[in-house]
Structures are given as C-alpha cells and as structure tokens.
Amino acid sequence: MTQTVINSTPLFELRASIRVAADPATVYSVVSDLPRSGEWSPECQGGRWSVGEPGAVGSVFRGENLRAESVVGWAPLVRGTWYTEAKVVRAEPGVTFRWMMLTHAGEDQQSVWGFDVEADGASGSVLTHHFRMGKATAGIHKIVEDLDEPDRVRFVDEWTSKLAADLDSTLGRIKDVVEKQ
Template sequence: MTIIDNNPLFTLTERIEIAADPAAVYDVVSDLARSGEWSPECRGGTWSGAPGAVGSVFRGENYRAEDVVGWAPLVRGTWYTEAEVVEADGARTFRWAMLTHTGATQSSVWGFRVEPAGSGSVLHHEFEMSQATEGIHEIVRDLDEAARARFVTEWGAKLVSDVRQTLARIKRVVEDEVEAARPALGEAVAR
C-alpha cells in the first residue's frame, strides 16, 4: 500500500465568522461562477443546468502558477475542471463533486456549510478526497514513494492555505455587499 492509497487522502475543514445572515452568505458561496472573486485557483466558469442546483455541472476555469509545489509535475497555467452539484439545500449546505474527464463522479468533494451565529454566520469550507482522483494518479505516476509522500504533504498544506485564503476573501466580499446594501445614514434619517 502506498500513501496514495490512504482513505481519506485529504480531508479538511476551516471556518470563519461573517457579519451577514446565513441566506446572504449562502447566496454568494453557491454562485460558483463568482469564485474568481475569492478562489486562489478558480477564475470562474459556466453552468450546464440551473446554477447551483443539484445535478447541475459547473465548468471551472482555473489557473496555477509555476511556483505552486513547483517541483511536482502539475498542470500549470490555465486548465479546466468540471464538477457536479451534489447537495444544495438553499440555506445551509452547498457541495460539489469533481468529475473525471469522462464525466464520472470522483470522491473529491468540496463544500460550504453555513450556520447562524448571533447576528451573523459561521461559514465552514470543507474538502474531502476519499480516494486519489485521476488527476492525483497522473501527478504521482512517475514519482517514487518518498516523492509521493512529499507531494501529499505539500499539497495538503497548499489546500489548507487555499481554503483559508478563500474564506477570508469570501468574508470580505459578503461583508462589502452587505455594507453596500445598507441605506446611507442620510437616507435612514430622512425616513
């Protein structure tokens, strides 16, 4: 058994408090076409099917710089992925599973979970890769076990960093939108 056979291979959950109600947070995070506003890799994309609905497929445009786990044989520059929405309850949980190049569902699932907290929300960003995807298998195909272990360690650290950056950016986007939607002080006094 190699490190790539670990189950799960990657799993993480990070959270952040956001000064906005859960519905406002959910509306933003379930709109994957906007992910270019917060994701370190995804620049946005297009939907096949109703945006954000279970069964709909999102085709994401992604970009990876040369220095990201720079020694590993990763796709660099622009590349595309497809993911199918697997859970969308419209208020609390939004999850999507990555698809293979032939459209099969992989055990690589990303998601957001929103909970009320006082006058705002807590947003959880979650990821689990139960089994290595076809992309991971391609990356490690020609690596020895020591290099595979190094890749899993460095890729895991990159995922944590990306998720934390994503949450901080989503917080800024949502709170800025809430602030922009508030009536100006002069308007509130005039009412």
C-alpha cells in the first residue's frame, strides 16, 4: 500500500469542552436527542430515528446534513444536502452518548462522534464533544482519490481545523439551548 496521510490512524481525533449551568442528566437529555441536532450542529439539520428505540444502543439515526460551498471550498466535497446514518454505540444517561457513522450499505465505520458529561459543582456540568476517525471512511477515500499527496495533506489539515471549529461551535450552541430551557 502506498504511504499517504490518509492511511494515518487515527486520521482525526479531536475533543473540546465547555461548562454548562445544568446538571448532567439535563445536558444528556438534550445531546442524546439527535433529531434536535439542527439546533446546534453546523452541518446536521436534524433527522429521525429509523431503527430502534430513540437514543438506545443499536438504534439508527438518519441525519439530514447541509454543507456550504465555502467549506474547504477547493476540495471535491459533497455540497448542499446529503444524508447519513449513524448507530448509537454507547448510551449511559447523564454520562456519555456516542454514535458511529455507517456506510451506505449499513456497515460500521471507524468514525465515532460523542458527548461526555461530568458534574461540575452543585448544579453545573462539563460537556465534552469528541470525534475520532480511526481508518479513513469510504467518503474520505472518495474525496481524496484524485488528489496528489500535498493536496491530501492540505485537505486533512483544513478538515481538522474545520472539525475543531465545529466542535467549539456545537458546544456553544448546546450551552445556549440547555441554559435557556
């Protein structure tokens, strides 16, 4: 196999945290309600549970996503609206909620998003949002297949920056949603 940045493992691993003025159970009830993700996600506009009990391990969420033309504008990314499916892989109320992205054939990918919640003082919490992509997904391979190695490196660098900004933005929006309830 040719050595390329896309073969790095993990390809992406990011996390960000914020203090929220609400108890862990309240924060968890919001972040585990994926159909509401349009209220805080820079890309996911919401969606619906398509398999299983909402928020339970093994349940599948079909998300509707929207990406602007300006996002890593030079790269051959899906633009406009597209759909994803994700399976809940951990659901511990008041503690952690994680979902794994699935291929179009419904197979697991090493692409996991999640939230961890910890108590912080008498009435607050620290909410951590994280993302890890071990091996590059089929989608990433498709994006970079016609790029030379310098552009692959550029893509990974710019996508990492985009993801970091998205984590921070998401946390700020969740904080606002939770604290206004």
